[in-house]
Amino acid sequence: MKKTEEAHGAAKQYMKGIAVLLIGGIGIGLGVMYSGVINVAASYPHSSLTQWGLHTAMKQSVRYHASDIQAPALDQPEKILNGFRHYREMCTGCHLAPGLASSEIRKGLTPKPPKLQQTVNTWTPAELFWIVKNGVRMTAMPAWGPSHNDEKIWDIVAFLEKLPGMTTAQYRELDKQAGQGDGDDD
Numbered sequence: 655m656k657k658t659e660e661a662h663g664a665a666k667q668y669m670k671g672i673a674v675l676l677i678g679g680i681g682i683g684l685g686v687m688y689s690g691v692i693n694v695a696a697s698y699p700h701s702s703l704t705q706w707g708l709h710t711a712m713k714q715s716v717r718y719h720a721s722d723i724q725a726p727a728l729d730q731p732e733k734i735l736n737g738f739r740h741y742r743e744m745c746t747g748c749h750l751a752p753g754l755a756s757s758e759i760r761k762g763l764t765p766k767p768p769k770l771q772q773t774v775n776t777w778t779p780a781e782l783f784w785i786v787k788n789g790v791r792m793t794a795m796p797a798w799g800p801s802h803n804d805e806k807i808w809d810i811v812a813f814l815e816k817l818p819g820m821t822t823a824q825y826r827e828l829d830k831q832a833g834q835g836d837g838d839d840d
Contacts, residue, residue, distance in 0.1 A: 696764045705765060712790055716781050719788075723780035728812040737813030738828045740806060745770070748794065753822030763794050775818045782811045 686692065700708070728734075742751070747759045748767040760767065768774075774782065786807050789797030798807060 696762060699764055708765070708792060712793070716777070716784055716790075720778070720781040720784035723783055725779035725783065725811070726808055728779060728808065728815050730812070733809045733812040734816055735813075735828065735832055736806070737809035737811065739832045740802070740810045741813050741817075742829065742832065744798070745810075752817075752820050752825040765793060767793070767795070770814060771817050771820065774814045779811050779815060782814055783807055786810050 699705075746754065747757050748763065749770040750757065750760070752771055777785070783804075785795065787797065787799035787802075787804070789795045789799075798810075802810075
């Protein structure tokens with residue numbers, strides 16, 4: 655009986671210790687947050703640990719949320735051209751285009767948006783669709799779903815699938831084919 659009371663007392667002490675640690679941790683976290691010492695300026699880079707944590711959480715979230723999305727056929731020239739129009743108007747400022755080394759807006763973004771021509775092939779079409787439709791928090795990547803229907807978003811994905819390996823000349827040729835349309839082909 656005495657051993658049971660001792661074990662129960664030890665468990666209570668253990669739980670009190672956990673509660674103190676949790677409350678202390680929350681208090682320290684709030685103190686740091688309200689002190690203003692965390693630099694949230696976009697001109698101040700993330701630490702490598704923060705960058706790793708945010709990027710890992712983003713990759714895992716996209717993969718999880720896109721796992722049930724089925725991509726339609728994306729190799730139709732009209733889909734690719736429509737997607738190009740949207741990309742040209744909405745994406746090149748941050749994600750660049752073949753032959754474009756940087757942009758005014760890109761220089762001020764933290765974290766730096768990926769150069770999609772180099773990185774888009776690390777994502778499946780379903781994952782690209784989810785990213786374009788829903789955006790990514792804390793990255794300046796907007797959600798295009800509120801202003802673009804699924805068909806238009808799939809058009810963008812169709813173009814993105816062609817972007818790796820595209821030359822500047824090929825990009826300019828698409829630009830000529832696309833004309834001055836704004837990509838909003840309603």
